[in-house]
Amino acid sequence: MxxxxxxxxxxxxxxxxxxxxxxxxxxxxxxxxxxxxxxxxxxxxxxxxxxxxxxxxxxxxxxxxxxxxxxxxxxxxxxxxxxxxxxxxxxxxxxxxxxxxxxxxxxxxxxxxxxxxxxxxxxxxxxxxxxxxxxxxxxNAFPKSIHSKLIKMNNGSRNFKRWKANAQGIDLNRQYPANWDSLSRNSSVKSPSFKNFSGYRPLQAVEAQKIAQFTAFxxxxxxxxxxxxxxxxxxxxxxxxxxxxxxxxxxxxxxxxxxxxxxxxxxxxxxxxxxxxxxxxxxxxxxxxxxxxxxxxxxxxxxxxxxxxxxxxxxxxxxxxxxxxxxEAKVSDANYNITTFEKVPLYDRPNTSHKTKLTLNPAYVKVTGTYKDYLRIGTTYGPKWIKKGYYINGTYKKISMPILLTEKTQLHSMPFTAKAGTYINPQTVKAVKSYNGWYAIQTVNGEKWIKPVNAVLNFNPVEANEQAVITTAVDWYDYPHTTKKRAVQLQPQTVTVKQVWGTWRYVTAAEGEGWIK
Ligand SMILES: [Zn+2]
CATH class of the missing domain: 3.40.630.10 (Zn peptidases)
Structure with a gap:
């Protein structure tokens, strides 16, 4: 057997x-x-x-x-x-x-x-x-100096098998502030003991105190x-x-x-x-x-x-x-994707005291729930939370588009007006992403977002070199955009067309260079 x-x-x-x-x-x-x-x-x-x-x-x-x-x-x-x-x-x-x-x-x-x-x-x-x-x-597991105290709390016995309290003689499960006053008043045990002493005040024992604090956390x-x-x-x-x-x-x-x-x-x-x-x-x-x-x-x-x-x-x-x-009954359901643009801290729970050491790099992530000011996302570490902030619903489009900026244009670290930085002068830039009127361009300082005004999208002029005769005075422009008209018209003459962009012509004239329609 x-x-x-x-x-x-x-x-x-x-x-x-x-x-x-x-x-x-x-x-x-x-x-x-x-x-x-x-x-x-x-x-x-x-x-x-x-x-x-x-x-x-x-x-x-x-x-x-x-x-x-x-x-x-x-x-x-x-x-x-x-x-x-x-x-x-x-x-x-x-x-x-x-x-x-x-x-x-x-x-x-x-x-x-x-x-x-x-x-x-x-x-x-x-x-x-x-x-x-x-x-x-x-x-034996306690300093000699307190042996007599422990024995006294144990009603004179050196056998501690019945001990229930902490080593202070406080019953930790009579320490929590729920009906404590009447519990204490009605208790027959009024001083530290191997059992049933509720303490002189609730959460007096550090053990109970820590458990109460930890519960709140x-x-x-x-x-x-x-x-x-x-x-x-x-x-x-x-x-x-x-x-x-x-x-x-x-x-x-x-x-x-x-x-x-x-x-x-x-x-x-x-x-x-x-x-x-x-x-x-x-x-x-x-x-x-x-x-x-x-x-x-x-x-x-x-x-x-x-x-x-x-x-x-x-x-x-x-x-x-x-x-x-x-x-889950407290979390609002969600099922959509967002794109973030900066490193953000991850939280175990939607609460500042549950911030982790982990961060989320700019990413396209799925939101699986929302709670107050937080969004829940799935990660390999399990569900984590981020604070609502600068992200877009869905994602941007990847593109490759030349844009002629006709005005001084502000750069942004992400497609939000609040995230503004320095300016760049009018020039042709290459956009690599687009989102809702915003474009990401490569700059010497990395990728930046612009929301161009009066810009020419898909600006892709064809080089030319031909003569054209202007028979009456015409409007001409700094850029191939109707808002960029010059104060003084271009006088009749023969000009050289250098670039063609749709109905626009970039010409060299006696007065200088500019765009005509
Ligand atoms: Zn018990």
């Missing part, structure tokens, strides 16, 4: 050769940090990370972005120290989803590539790394806060009537896939939780799944991981796909 099991494990291992996370272990802050960096190195196009700041004991609060989409959802884990199995869960998601993305595989019926090209899933896999470390490693359509235990799903906190059907529908779908039982909405919820705050602040769906069968005052065992993974792996992709639908 043992041998068969071993063979089975081998097959599974080789089938997912590109798996980098082993979730079947006590998953520490150090392990998570290491795995995160490996994943970002292996899948740089879809996995990126950043630190949201440091905890009081110097650990980074890591955020990981998975996907290329402009729609966003936000999944966070381990608000509570003893609930670190939720970190295993989301790290396994990043590992498995990115592998499926790269292999262009479907995952639980979802086309992972299409989901992650439309939606970026932001993860904070360990909101509370100090607390998790204390719960997993005990006092990500602006997610849906959030999931993973907790343990009990296999139930919280989804409600004073949801406004106009959103309740949407929120219930999403919660019920998650409940069906995870087989977690939806918690009945309470008319008097306690509040203070991340989900509560998110629902109340953003009027968007926020879910709190409680992983694992019920365990009392400790972490769920590793042995329950595979079951919880099976229950959540599809549901989390479902939420990402739903996030895209909610986002």
């Amino acid at each position: 043992a041998l068969i099991l071993f063979a089975g494990l081998c097959a599974a291992d080789s089938a997912k050769a590109a798996s980098y996370v082993n979730p079947n272990q006590v998953y520490s802050y150090e392990r998570m940090t290491y795995d995160m960096k490996v994943l970002a190195r292996k899948y740089p196009s879809i996995v990126q990370y950043r630190s949201l700041g440091k905890t009081p004991y110097g650990r980074e609060i890591w955020a990981i972005k998975l996907g290329k989409g402009d729609a966003t959802v936000f999944y966070n884990s381990s608000h509570h120290a003893r609930e670190w199995l939720t970190t295993n869960l989301v790290m396994e998601m990043i590992d498995q989803y990115s592998e499926a993305y790269m292999a262009k595989r479907t995952f639980e019926g979802y086309n992972v590539q299409s989901v992650l090209n439309n939606t970026s899933i932001w993860f904070v896999p360990m909101v509370n790394p100090d607390g998790v470390t204390l719960q997993q490693k005990g006092l 990500v602006d997610p359509e849906i959030t999931i806060s993973y907790h343990t235990s009990g296999r139930i799903l919280y989804w409600h906190f004073k949801n406004k009537p106009q959103f309740i059907d949407r929120d219930r529908r999403i919660a019920e779908a998650y409940g069906r896939m995870s087989r977690y039982t939806l918690v009945k909405p309470s008319s008097n919820p306690s509040g203070g939780g991340y989900k509560d705050w998110f629902i109340q602040t953003y009027n968007r769906p926020g879910l709190t799944p409680e992983l694992s069968y019920g365990v009392y005052e400790t972490n769920p065992p590793i042995s329950v991981f595979n079951e919880e993974w099976k229950r959540n792996r599809k549901a989390a992709l479902y939420v990402a796909a739903e996030g895209d639908k909610l986002w």
Whole structure:
């Protein structure tokens, strides 16, 4: 029996050769940090990370972005120290989803590539790394000087398996400003403790503060806060009537896939939780799944991981796909092409705080959506946004046309009057592009656009050298254009025709040279 099991494990291992996370272990802050960096190195196009700041004991609060989409959802884990199995869960998601993305595989019926090209899933896999470390490693992971303080907050015990708070003894999921005052007033825990102390004020703990700020930055359509235990799903906190059907529908779908039982909405919820705050602040769906069968005052065992993974792996992709639908409902559809003329910055989302280091060179690009002052375009990096500005609908025509400029003409860097520069004197130029009365010409300073006035298009005179007799005084012109008539007529005489342009003749006369009709 043992041998068969071993063979089975081998097959599974080789089938997912590109798996980098082993979730079947006590998953520490150090392990998570290491795995995160490996994943970002292996899948740089879809996995990126950043630190949201440091905890009081110097650990980074890591955020990981998975996907290329402009729609966003936000999944966070381990608000509570003893609930670190939720970190295993989301790290396994990043590992498995990115592998499926790269292999262009479907995952639980979802086309992972299409989901992650439309939606970026932001993860904070360990909101509370100090607390998790204390719960997993005990006092030894902390400076001696604070041991007595930690023991006191732990009601005198040196066993930290029940620890839920951060290392300051603040319960991070009682820190959010949603009904916080009454939560705090009604709490029996009035000072730092291994659990249930809501702090002296909301967002007092740097961890909760950073998560709230990060939420504003990500602006997610849906959030999931993973907790343990009990296999139930919280989804409600004073949801406004106009959103309740949407929120219930999403919660019920998650409940069906995870087989977690939806918690009945309470008319008097306690509040203070991340989900509560998110629902109340953003009027968007926020879910709190409680992983694992019920365990009392400790972490769920590793042995329950595979079951919880099976229950959540599809549901989390479902939420990402739903996030895209909610986002797309806010974006105005578009399907046309534009031409840009200058380098412009690209944005991940239509918002200045989502400016990337990427720029778009002058290009003919397809617009797939608009939102406020931004246009969405498709790029190899996924959908990106540019600010509305100097571009033309459609594109210019490529031409090769001589134009006789009869007046001093202003040069423009692109076909917009606002983009004016220096002037050029009357002369014949060669236009290489045309757009709506504008022409691009080559100059010593590169390509410039002109909108010529009184110019002669397609000016292509034929050389000549013949005599002509003028019998009566005629008008003559500086250029073969009726607006360029000279004050004094050309007197009767014999002239030499040097050039012919349609009905126009360029002549040499006693008075000088000029154009006659
Ligand atoms: Zn919890």
